[in-house]
Amino acid sequence: MSRRSAAWRRTLTGVTDTFPGRRFLVAVQLLILTVASAGVVLGSTSPASAAAAPAQAAAALALSPVTVPPMGWASWNTFAAQINFNVIKAQVDAMVSSGMRDAGYQYVNIDEGWWQGTRDAAGNITVDTNEWPGGMQAIADYIHSKGLKAGIYTDAGRDGCGYYYPTGRPAAPGSGSEGHYDQDFLQFSRWGFDFVKVDWCGGQAEGLDPRSTYQAISDAIARVTAQTGRPMVLSICNWGVNAPWDWAPSMSTMWRTSGDIIYWGQTPSMDRVLANFDSAQHPSAQSPGRYNDPDMLIAGMPGFSAAQNRTHLGLWAISGAPLLAGNNLATMSAETRAILTNREVLAVDQDELSRQGVKVAEDQSGRQVYSKVLSGTNRRAVLLLNRTTSAASITARWSDLGLAGTGTVRNLWTGTDAGTFDGSYTTTVPAREAVLLLVTASSSAPQPTTSALRGVGSGRCLDVSGGSQANGAQAQIWDCNGQVNQRWTTTAAGELRVYGSKCLDVYNRGTADNTQVVIWDCNGQTNQRWRLNSDGTITAVGANKCLDVPGNATANGTKLVIWSCNGGANQRWTRV
Known part of the structure; x- marks a missing residue:
């Protein structure tokens, strides 16, 4: 859960996205940039703990409790911070009576709002027992009694989302877990929780480094797991800051790739569903037990039609994404229930290969x-x-x-x-x-074929400039010579590979005529997918344009581009 305001937009990672917040956070953001420019990393671990991190992360991976995308329900989208024992109990009961549990939904995740930031003299989290009779262990026990698993929520920073962005239930300073990672996760484990979502509101405001911060959290969970024997799913929720798909797979089960799919008080939007789906397209990061997370489902929420619900769930299923329903299970219609429990669709999401479409x-x-x-x-x-x-x-x-x-x-x-x-x-x-x-x-389809590709118009071969293996090296035409920088392997994934691990790539995912063509580490993205057509043209799938020798040139070293397909000789190629 993270709050967003249309008035404040972030550009820290070069990706514009709405963020939550009060106006004073603009000043905080400037402070973060100042600290970062000075080379200071706040909240970094000591050399000793950094040295121990690889072993602890390996332990966490070995104890991972899931091998398919987690399925369940989470409280935020419907209830925001207005939750208590009875609210969660009603959803647990509905998950069972609706047949969702039997369809594979396992986790009941208590999101932000269960705790307002109070601790006892020893630093242990304390909760309002009027709202949570018997404490958090009692609700975890109830969830377990129904054959389900329990999830809980905290923030990576010192002050959590409820402090920075109150939505009817403001939290006190100190409502995050920074400085208490081992203590808090041990407490969660002893209460009986199987899943923990760690948000980024405090981490963002305090200028923490996402990678080192979440590594410290992962290490803490590994230590707790070794102590208690209870594995715990770690859900990283830092909204795609600093490209978590590049580092989170080594330390967590799932990682958010974008901002919230629905902001508090807003009507569900198909535009947002599509944007979050697009943000999660990082197939090389995904494998059994490791998942790109485009956020909780909004299927079944007021304002979404049955057709939109099906489209939404289909997008998440083809992605192999975690499926955490966010609607009110106790009041959902039979139509919504049928959509959420469609066994054939769920089987696509839960396929044991865990591939991303x-x-x-x-x-x-x-x-x-x-x-x-x-x-x-x-x-x-x-x-x-x-x-x-x-x-x-x-x-x-x-x-x-x-x-x-x-x-x-x-x-x-x-x-x-x-x-x-x-x-x-x-x-x-x-x-x-x-x-x-x-x-x-x-x-x-036929097994991958390796050959040279000769331009019909130029008589010269598709070649990597200078025989370079560096990312960004340009594709060009050159006299056919049989060297490795002219040997291209077509794969079932639609790639044109060279050197075994580099792919022909439309630079920066461009779609405009005259966009350069280069080589880059193969990553499964659409700008590295090509279709070899029967007329000899080669179509860049992401741009829907053809590999082209500009200006019908024939000289060695002519750099290749994509261009609107026209069937000309400068766009046709033959295997040699």
């Missing part, structure tokens, strides 16, 4: 095809997403999915078989909605 085609702007490799033989989950404002036909080609031959197609929302198709399947997708399919093909 990736965009494999966008033949026309806004008409997108996403594919997720599933366990089993030649099986793909396929999401056809229409971002436009009009209904549109979208085609899934087997070649884009790494498949071949005939394929059976099943619509997972209607639970019906569409039939068997040869090479592709086309259907109409309503505006701003998605169709979720299961495609099972008779065979896989």
Whole structure:
């Protein structure tokens, strides 16, 4: 949970996103930038603890309690900070009676608002027993009694979100866990909690470094786990600051990739659903037990239609994202319950491979095809997403999915078989909605092929400038010579690989004509996906434009770009 205000926007990581807050936090932000520019890292660990961190992180990973994306319910989206024992108990009971538990939802996560920042003389967290009779252990025990797991919330900073951004229940200074990591996580464990979400409001305001701070938190959980024997899921919630997908997989089960999907008091928005979905596209970071988190679900909340709920859940399922419902389970409709418990859709999210679906085609702007490799033989989950404002036909080609031959197609929302198709399947997708399919093909696409690619117009080969293996080295044409910097491997993922680990890449995810083409570490993003067409053209999937020798040039060293496809000789290539 993190609060956002349209009046304040952050640009610390180069990504603009709304943040919560009071006006005085602008001054705090300036202070953070000043401290950072001076090379000071606040809240850093001692050399001894830093040296111990790798072993402790390894211990945390070894004790990870999940191998598929966590599923459950979290309190913030519906109740904000207005929670107590009875509120949570009612949701626990509804999770059981609705059939959600039996469908696989496990965690009941108590978000911000359970604690206002008070501690006893020994520094232990104290809670209002009028609101939480028997303390937090009592609610954890009740959750466990129903065959479910219990989650709790804190902040990485000294002062938590409830202090900086009160929403009806302000917290006192000291409502975060900084300075008490071992103590607080040990207390959570002894209370019986299985999951802890650690927010970033205090961490942001206090200028903490995300990576070292969350490493210290992960290490503390590892020490507590070793002491109590109770594994605990760590959910990092720092809103994508400092690209957690690059470092969080070594220390946590899940990490938020963006700001909140819904801000307190706002109506659910499909624009926000799509933005959060896009923010979580980091497939190379994801593996069993490690997940990009685009935030809690808003499916079933007031203001969202059944079609929007299905689209929302389908996007999270194709991503293999954590599924934490945020609606009121006690009052949801039968229609919402059916959507949230659709076993075939949930199976896509929970597939044991834990792959993240990736965009494999966008033949026309806004008409997108996403594919997720599933366990089993030649099986793909396929999401056809229409971002436009009009209904549109979208085609899934087997070649884009790494498949071949005939394929059976099943619509997972209607639970019906569409039939068997040869090479592709086309259907109409309503505006701003998605169709979720299961495609099972008779065979896989041919194994990766390695060869040179010679330009039809130039007679010269696709080449990496100077034989460089550095990220950003430019693609060019050069006399064909058989060297390794001209040997390109086409993969089932649609990559053109060179040197084994570098991919042909549209620089900075550009989509405009004349955008440079370079090599970069393979990362699964759409600017590294290419489609080799029967007419010899090579389409950049993310930009939907063709690999092009500008100006029909033929000279050695001519740098390559993408350009609107026109079928010219300078856009056609042959294998040699």
